[in-house]
Every structure is written in structure tokens, then in C-alpha cells.
Amino acid sequence: MSSNKSVMITGASTGIGYELAKLFAQDKYNLVIVGRNKQRLTEVAEEFTVKYSCSVTVIQKDLSNQNAAIDLFHEVSASGFEFDILVNNAGIGSCGQFHETDLCKNIEMIELNITSLTILTKLVSAKMVTKGGGKILNVASTGAYMPGPYFAVYYASKAYVLSFSEAIANELRDFGVVISVLCPGATISEFANRAGKTEVKNAMSAKTVANVAYKGLMNNERIIIPGLANKCGVLLAKLMPRQVTANIIGKVQKKLFEDFRKDIKNNRNMS
Template sequence: MKYVLITGGTSGIGFEIAKNFARDCYGIVIVSSNSNRLKEAKKKLADEFKTPILTYQQDMGKIGAATQIYNRIKEDNLNISILVNNAGIGLIGPTDKIDLQRDESMMILNVINLVELCKLYISDMYIRGKGKILNVSSIGAFQPGPYTSTYFASKAFVLSYSRAIRYEAKKKGVQVCVLCPGATRTNFFVQ
């Protein structure tokens, strides 16, 4: 069974990606910090598709979360064929007014744990000589974002990082892509 790991896969773009992979008979592994949303997403997917749906509760806005979830999935003997780094948050307001702790958590989620998951899984994929990574960035990656400064900067990082590792990975049988959606009707700004 091929498995796809989707962070932030309980709603919005991540949930739609999960539905598409389930339709193609992939086993679905969803990571989210919200246990109720995990249960709801699992039920919706299981009602519609006949494929394994596994959920892991993990707050990806904390240092070390990527390694923790990677180790838990390894302990469950799941080989991840596709990694989708979709989890992310955005904060709006003047940079001096956005709470420092919330800004830091956003950077950990949008940048640090995304990089760590890529590094952990790309190593496994190199050994197998195949695999795919999709990092979700934003149209905001292409310009500065006054009143969304850290968010736009984090998404510019995701775009640049993804393009760089794509170049490195292409000769090793691993595909790396980046998705840069525009404004989308999701729960993204519901905190």
C-alpha cells in the first residue's frame, strides 16, 4: 500500500488533497493539532472511500514536532510515498502588534517543521529511489506583504526552498513540487 502523509489535512486544501489521493486508492495519513477535526475528517473520508485512513494528533507549531511525528509513523511501519506539507497559518496586522509567541509558532509551523519533514522523508525516498513531496506555499511568496509580513516571508522561503531541493532531488528519482494558491475559501484565517 502506498501512503500519502498530509499535514493540515482536516479541512480546506489539505482535505481536498486527501480526497483526491483516497480516490486513487492511496492510504491516507493526516496530521493535525485538533483531535475533533481529525475524527471528523477520518469519518468523512472513510464513509466515501475504501482505503486506510490514519490520523495523528501533533501540533506542528512546536519545535521538534516533525521528528516526533516522523518517529511515530516509522514505529507504525508506514512507508510514506508522498509527503504533502500543507499545514500552515497566517497572521494579519502590523508587525509590532502581532504577538511575538504567535509569530514564532507560525514560523515554526510554516518553515522549520516543513524543512525538517522534507529532510527526514527525502532521505528515505533517496534510499528507495522514488517519492514525491508537495509543499504548499502561497501566491504571497512572490511579493512582500505589508500587514502579513512574516506570513508572506515564510511562504517565500517555502517557494525558494522547494525549488532548491527539487533541483537536488531530480537525479535521485524524487519529485518535489510547490503549490502557490491564491485566496481560497477555507478555515485558514479562523484561529
Template sequence: MTAQRTSTALVTGASSGIGKGIARQLAAYGANLILVARSEGKLRALADELSRQHGVRADVIAADLSHPEAGQRLEDEVGARGLQVDLLVNNAGFGGFSEFFQQDPNEINEMIAVNVTILTDLTRRFLPPMLERGRGRVLNVASTAGFIPGPLMAVYYATKAYVLSFSEAVNEELRGTGLSVTALCPGPVDTGFQDVATLNESRLMSGLTRLAVLDVETVARIGVDAMLRGQGVAVAGVANRMQVSAFRMLPRAVAARIIAGVQARREA
């Protein structure tokens, strides 16, 4: 499948980071866009930029995806505008760095809502119409974190494990339909994510780990190309693929101990 001017892609978390990069990649391929995030101003600026550069239609829907009714509201708004979703990109997500027992309960619930609940809800809402039309793709942004337990980011790693498992399972269910679900698994990416997740307090973003850091454009290109090919899982970057392979060979308890050390707070 290719992204064409007859295709419309809905991208969540499109106002910054990987989501913004994916929107740019899709626009360059000629797909029309439905850009979704909380920040309407940033979305409109991006929509204007991409429409001007690539001649695509770019709709903006400002939405708080942590709200329980977000999926229904988004589906209704897409329908009210006479749009159909051919490419669904579930990118919205965030993390938090702390011991689980010290993490704010409201932050935990919001993280699960954005990283897991809305991703599942939107896939369930927009996948059946794709099946009826006989064409479509879903790209779920997971993480290399989805392959391992993550002490000091326990909930974030667990949500990404869900995204990876869910994507692989539904992709297999779609075998033979012409549709697919792709799980994009980047490692560290040079975005504002680290600041939001307070990862700068961690050893994770220093030393050898920096070698695995990729830029947004590279990760976005890998994800979009994998989605259009119908690839099930795309781990971005050679270093990240090597790390995932190594961790898969270790007992889970050993992997957890290693990650705990890697993510430990830096000494003052």
C-alpha cells in the same frame, strides 16, 4: 507517478481547508493516508469518511506541529506503526494580520515553526527514504504571497517566500532521481483561513480580489495533479497566474506599496 493503493500519503493540517481537500483527492486516487493535525476528533471523522468511501487505510496522528520535537515524534510514530511515506504533503500553516511591530511575539514564533520549521524538518526526514526506494513526491503548500513582500502580513508572506524558494531549490537537486518537490501557490481560497488570520478586517477579501478566490476542491485538485506530474511550481487559477506575472515585472518596493494598499484595513 500515480497515487495507488500501495502509496501512503502523509498530510499535515489535514483537519480542514486545503489539507482536508488534498486528503480527499488522494483517497479518491486510492492512496492510503496519514492524517496529521491538532484536532484528533476532526481527523478521525475524516479518516472514517475516506476509509468508508474509498476503501483506503487512514491513520490519524494528533500533533502540535509548533512543538520543537514534533518532527522527531511524528517520524517515530510513523515508524512504530510500520508505515512508510511515499507522498509528503506539507500543508499546515497559518497567518496573522497586523503591523509587524504590533504582532504578538509568540504568534510570530509559532507561525515560523508551523509554516517553515516543521515543513523543512519533515521534508528532511522523509525524503531520504524515498530516494532509497527510488519513488516519492513532496507537495509543499506555499502561496502567491511567496512571490511578493506583504506589508500587514510581513511574517506570513516571508514564510511563504521561504517555502517557494526551498521547494524550487530541492526540486532542482532531485533532477534525474524520479522524485520531485512541488510548491502549490494558491491565492485567496474560500476556507476558514481568513477568519483565523483576521483578514476580514482587510480590503484584500473585497472588491476585485474576490474574483481570484478559488474553492478548496479546485485548489486541492490542482495541487495533487501537479505533485503527481512532478511539476515544480503550480500557481492555482488563471487570475492568480496573471497577478504573479504582473508583480514579477515590478520593482520590489513598488510591489510592497501596492500590497500595503490592497491589504489596508477597511474603513468603518
């Protein structure tokens, strides 16, 4: 039995997006799941359909191309899908010294983390206003609260997501549209490896992060920060001079980046 509620989730093939999609599936939402890896998304759809008897539509899109976000919205709208909830979760990072990181990767990150998120939020929120309500969850990061040397474009992109989401949450509340923003700290997923850094030792599980996010979204919380340590980190960042925070974050990210490069070198030497 399928509920009449519908949710579209970007980046649902792995990590936080996958765990969030599972929670919606368990609650019998009709799901549209989006990502680049069609095979993985199809496996996820099969898993949810069998286990939770929900309806799952797979859409393969590379959202680092802004046209893909526009196409996605029109394709999904044309199918008659009702956007009760949108989760803008897809995101990437790229670690390293800014002047040395790949320019294409920087632009890809901005297009995915900022541009596509903005496009989908705009088109879907307008639809939600017309029908009198809905919820959007935008995934930022605790990094949104601080400058992030060695991860500069990523932290800045998440600062945009946080500021943008808080602003439109204020505008849209009178129209019955709830905007929540999730700010996870380090989380175990594919993210660190893809970003070119080692995983933080005490990172949270994606499942825990998704559980907190789901509850927060259902309770219309505006800013959702999973875990006490992350809440304290954000509080400290608000209190400390930004230059001091930048020094601390820079040391941490530099070490994660260098450890990753060492691991790659060691693995090459062993093979």
C-alpha cells in the same frame, strides 16, 4: 480495496489539506492525516473510510513545536508506513502591523510554516532517496513572490518555502524524488478568519485549488499556481518594482485587517 501507495498530509482537517486528502482517498491511497483537532480528523477519517474504503490513520500533533515534527516522522516510520508522497500543507497566517502583532504568534508561524516543513521534508526525502523515489508537495502561496505589508512574516515564510522547494527539487531530481510547490492565491477556508482578516471576495474554493494541485503533483510540475488571475498576479509581481508591489499588497492587507476588526466590533455591539 486499498492501493499500496501511501501519503502523509499535514493540516488535513479543513480547507485545502482536507480537499487534497479526499482526492488521495478517492484514489485509494493509505493516508496518514495530521493536525491538532483530533475530533475533526477522526470525522474526516470515518468519512473517507466509509466512502472510499481506504485506510486512514489520524495523528494529533501541534507542528508549531519542531519536536512534534521529528516525533511525527519517527512515529509514522516505526509503524512501517511507506512515504510514497508527503504533503506539507499545514500553515497559518497572522495579519496586522508587524510591531503590534503577537511575538508568540510570529514564532509559532515560523515554526509551523518553515521549521516543521523543513524537518519533515528532510527526514522524508532522505527515506525516499534510500528507497529510490517519492514525491513531496510543499504548500507556499502567491505571497511567496512579493513582500506583504500587514502580513509580513507570513509572506516571508512562504518565500522561504518557495525558494527552499525549488532548490531541493533541483538537487533531488537525480534521486527520483520529485518536489512540487503549490502557490495558491486567496482561497476560501478557515485561513483568513484564523489569520485575523476578512476573506477576499473572489477567492477560489479549496476544492478547485486541491484539484489543480493534485493534477500538478501527479504530472511532476515543479511550481503549481492555480487559476489564471493568480498566474497573472505572480507575473506582475515579477515585473513590477518590489516597492510598488509592497504598496499595493499593503493597501489590500490593511483593508482586510481593518474590515475584520470592524466586523468583530459590530458583532460585539449586536450581542
